[in-house]
Amino acid sequence: MSSLETRPKGCCRMTIKENITALFNTCCGQPLSISKIQGDASSRQYFRIIGTTDTFVGCYDPAFEASTEVTYPFLVLHNLLSLHDIPIPAVKAIDAEKGLLLLEDCGDLLLQNLFGSQKEETIPLLYREIIDILVQLQTIGGKKTNIPFNRSFDKEKLMFEFDFFIEHGLLDFFAPALDQQSLGTLRHEFEAIAELLVKPRHFVLNHRDFHSRNILVYNGKPVIIDFQDARMGLPQYDAVSLIKDSYIKLNPVLAEELKAYHFNALRLHDLSTMSFDEYLYYFDLMAFQRNIKAIGTFCYQTRVKKNSTFEHSIAPTLAYIPDYIEARTELRAAGKILRPLLEGAAS
Numbered sequence: 001m002s003s004l005e006t007r008p009k010g011c012c013r014m015t016i017k018e019n020i021t022a023l024f025n026t027c028c029g030q031p032l033s034i035s036k037i038q039g040d041a042s043s044r045q046y047f048r049i050i051g052t053t054d055t056f057v058g059c060y061d062p063a064f065e066a067s068t069e070v071t072y073p074f075l076v077l078h079n080l081l082s083l084h085d086i087p088i089p090a091v092k093a094i095d096a097e098k099g100l101l102l103l104e105d106c107g108d109l110l111l112q113n114l115f116g117s118q119k120e121e122t123i124p125l126l127y128r129e130i131i132d133i134l135v136q137l138q139t140i141g142g143k144k145t146n147i148p149f150n151r152s153f154d155k156e157k158l159m160f161e162f163d164f165f166i167e168h169g170l171l172d173f174f175a176p177a178l179d180q181q182s183l184g185t186l187r188h189e190f191e192a193i194a195e196l197l198v199k200p201r202h203f204v205l206n207h208r209d210f211h212s213r214n215i216l217v218y219n220g221k222p223v224i225i226d227f228q229d230a231r232m233g234l235p236q237y238d239a240v241s242l243i244k245d246s247y248i249k250l251n252p253v254l255a256e257e258l259k260a261y262h263f264n265a266l267r268l269h270d271l272s273t274m275s276f277d278e279y280l281y282y283f284d285l286m287a288f289q290r291n292i293k294a295i296g297t298f299c300y301q302t303r304v305k306k307n308s309t310f311e312h313s314i315a316p317t318l319a320y321i322p323d324y325i326e327a328r329t330e331l332r333a334a335g336k337i338l339r340p341l342l343e344g345a346a347s
Helices: 018-025 073-083 122-136 153-175 180-197 236-243 254-268 276-303 310-327 329-346
Strands: 033-037 047-048 055-060 091-095 100-104 204-206 215-218 221-223 229-233
Touching: 018 033, 018 047, 018 055, 018 100, 047 236, 073 091, 091 229, 100 180, 122 204, 122 221, 122 236, 122 254, 153 276, 180 276, 180 329, 236 276, 254 276, 276 310, 276 329, 310 329
Parallel strands: none
Antiparallel strands: 033 047, 047 055, 055 100, 091 100, 204 229, 215 221
């Protein structure tokens, strides 16, 4: 049985392809073809569906099967972001029982794909437009008891991500390069960094994975995807994901301009009381944590999931970290322990 025909958990009669066909029939007629799209590092599966007049994207998410329309984070966030005019793909139809969503097809041109292309000259303007969208998202508020406002980058979440890096990076992928006796000290330093980043008075809504593979460019405009894990945190979190991206490296001058652009937009919308120096301070600390988290994910995908597509992003992400360590004394002790990894990435 091919991956396209993999049966969803709990479904003993119909394949994903057959379920998509049945859902498509309810709104759009008979599909002409259904083909698998390469997904991300999650358990979700994506398919492009060609109809008689248009194309669509089908998503099978096992988490949707175990949820309901009112509790499934993707739909909760979709409704919230749509209400605030954030550009996201429209939902055409759903089948919660089978874990299926039928979405508007916004193409497959990722922001990442513009680098090295004939459209590369559009990148600076497009990034400013994306930051405008980010700040628009970061203005959204709601009841603290509701998703996504009841989730945050608290110390527990930040330490989960640091610990994930220790488990899958330092105890596995990088194990031969690091003195294992130093891990207790390193974790203590990670805890101190996490505590510095938990500043609820500065928290705003964050997408949580706001990088060049989660932003489509459709008809020349940004479209945001993969937003279901949104949560509260420092406004720098998403800015770091975009500006210190694991998949592409921005021109350093543009990167500095975008930090200032984001800071000024936050102040303009009364979303921050930080000075620019304070903004940059938390940007560097947040960037250290976010990049460490990303490396842990890449190591996990490489070693545990046997997905080699993420391995080549490890070294470029490590390459960012010495700058943060040099800039902020709070990172020096952790940086000293991580030095063998950083030197290995630079060699």
